[in-house]
């Protein structure tokens with residue numbers, strides 16, 4: 001059976017340069033966020049813990065699953081929209 005990394009490698013992602021479709025509204029709220037759950041729940045690893053308690057977001061490779069907009073329930077600190085047409089994830093099935 002394939003590992004998740006091997007499956008993800010089959011997908012293709014078209015970057016919309018300079019126009020990320022997800023944004024952290026207030027970086028200060030992330031520093032104060034107790035669990036920083038986005039850093040462990042994103043299946044594509046788009047959120048990462050940085051030095052000093054910051055959270056960094058890179059939307060390249062986002063699977064558009066919507067988990068981060070739901071999991072950030074305490075602070076509601078994620079601004080989320082679909083990528084523009086022609087950009088974002090291209091799933092390869094089978």
Ligand code: SF4
Pocket residue numbers: 024029030031033034035036037038039055071072073075076077078
């Ligand atoms: S869950 Fe929300 S507030 Fe907490 S670190 Fe992630 S984006 Fe920031």
Ligand code: SF4
Pocket residue numbers: 022041042043044045046059061062063064065066067068069
């Ligand atoms: S929508 Fe899903 S894959 Fe994309 S950043 Fe949020 S949790 Fe990660």
